[in-house]
Amino acid sequence: MRHPRLGVAILTMGNRPAELADLLASVAGQDTPAARVVVVGNGSPLPPLPDGVTGVELPENLGVSGGRNVALARLREFGDVDVVVDLDDDGLLVSRNVFTRLTALYAEDDRLGVVSFRIADERGRTQRRHIPRLRATDPMRGGLVTTFLGGGHGLSMRMLDQVGGWPEPFFYAHEETDLAWRALDAGWKVLYAPELVLQHPWTSPTRHAVFHRMVARNRVWLAKRHLPAPLVPVYLGVWAVLTVARTRSAAGLRAWFGGFAEGVRTPCPPRRPMRWATVWRMTRLGRPPVI
Incomplete structure (x- = not known):
């Protein structure tokens, strides 16, 4: 260019x-x-x-x-x-x-x-x-x-x-x-x-319950839109475990799991799974799309 x-x-x-x-x-x-x-x-x-x-x-x-x-x-x-x-x-x-x-x-x-x-x-x-x-x-x-x-x-x-x-x-x-x-x-x-x-000013990433809900819902939508079917449960399972391990707020966890459930039950089209070649490319870049 x-x-x-x-x-x-x-x-x-x-x-x-x-x-x-x-x-x-x-x-x-x-x-x-x-x-x-x-x-x-x-x-x-x-x-x-x-x-x-x-x-x-x-x-x-x-x-x-x-x-x-x-x-x-x-x-x-x-x-x-x-x-x-x-x-x-x-x-x-x-x-x-x-x-x-x-x-x-x-x-x-x-x-x-x-x-x-x-x-x-x-x-x-x-x-x-x-x-x-x-x-x-x-x-x-x-x-x-x-x-x-x-x-x-x-x-x-x-x-x-x-x-x-x-x-x-x-x-x-x-x-x-x-x-x-x-x-x-x-x-x-x-x-x-x-x-x-x-x-940019130093900020906290977890400011309110809406944050937790949106992060969880959109995480599910991201997987449903773009990941090959076998990777969807792996990706979401890994992030559920990480969230439970990292989140210290009970209210935050409740909001997160509410957003997760919302993401599961609601559509966010279109679904266009990435190619397995892209999965491999992301893996070589150091971040496979399961985390």
Whole structure:
């Protein structure tokens, strides 16, 4: 891909106007400018935006997947975007060369589908859960992976045209893995590039019961949509055991198992099992689709 043009997509719920303003300033300060910047108010009005930034206000919260699909559709309408950069509204690009490095990565590899940024707090610390691979002790070890981070990443528009956008029924949780698995099955690469940093506040992954329910339900939907039939019970069994071992909250466990049951009894089409060749490819990358 020669000289890919970047389009930036940011979702906000209107509760972080100062952080959003700082993020937009860091986007504007990049050495390689974005061709387009779209901010979606996900069920909320937008604050005043800088000149050149396109705002879209949605009457209701469509979730991460739905809101990002709206931003993606708006960027497609412009017709001059090759790579979509999704950024959390409370993130910050602390280096001016993030977009320069990102465009170089896409220019070098025509089959690069997804580039995952490293998420680090203001002290430079990266939480283990923000490293998109197993053996996550070293956040600076990059390379090809099987999923990516929702807070900061690049997506090839050609890849999205082939495999489709975000899974809207998911609302939020595991939507990145759903997209990554489709990309891998279509022959695209997913790269973790730790030199591309999005600064983000240190957060807890388990904030409320809805989180547990959505994580469990979407985990089941992910398996039902994409895994070969023999792997579905293995994948879900492994994650049930891990969840029981890791979760210290009885209320959280109840919510998780309620979401798990919801995922089992409800459909989330379409079902398009990945090829066994993709299973083997993911295994060679260090994360077979059973964990």
